[in-house]
Amino acid sequence: MILCYLTNSRIKAFEHIPYCAYRIQPVGSRAFIWTGKTFSRETVLDEFLGNPYECATESFCPDPCCSRIPSVVRASPKYAPLCKMNQCEKKSTCLLKHFENDDLSKLRLNQFNINCGCDKPGTIYRPDIGRCVHHNPCTKQSLCRDFGQECVNTATGYKCVCQLGYFKNESNSCAPLKLSPTPYHGFALSESMEDL
Structure with a gap:
């Protein structure tokens, strides 16, 4: 392993x-x-x-999804236990992503993070509960990393927005707001107050 x-x-x-x-x-x-x-x-x-x-x-x-193993080999006693790890409703949607299986202690115990395909956009399969759940793509991926941008999680994925103090300019990128200083001339007095 x-x-x-x-x-x-x-x-x-x-x-x-x-x-x-x-x-x-x-x-x-x-x-x-x-x-x-x-x-x-x-x-x-x-x-x-x-x-x-x-x-x-x-x-x-190993291939716990049994996607690259011929059906003749899948039926053998050696591979049968590994093929039972594919608990996906649609067996063909089973995926084994390398970046989710980089824990050597789990690999030695044949404990794999299997991912099943999900029909709804913005959802991922959670093997611990065996369901598709909402996924926040902003936590794992390098999204919206342009100057002044921030990733916001939405129901169907993500959206890149400008951070506080920035605005979206004509070239569709975030630019800093330029605030002009407000002139200060002391307290404002009205004529009615002078009469008092």
């Missing part, structure tokens, strides 16, 4: 590894197969194929 932890932590050395242990090739495909006698099985040589960290994730991290 240490290799899975390093992959989920996005260590640069794991971005493109040359040999994927679990990459499933289409039947009859022999492209990029290592033909040397060093390896006991056919291993795909695909250092420049796929997305960054994809090969390391496939090779080192």
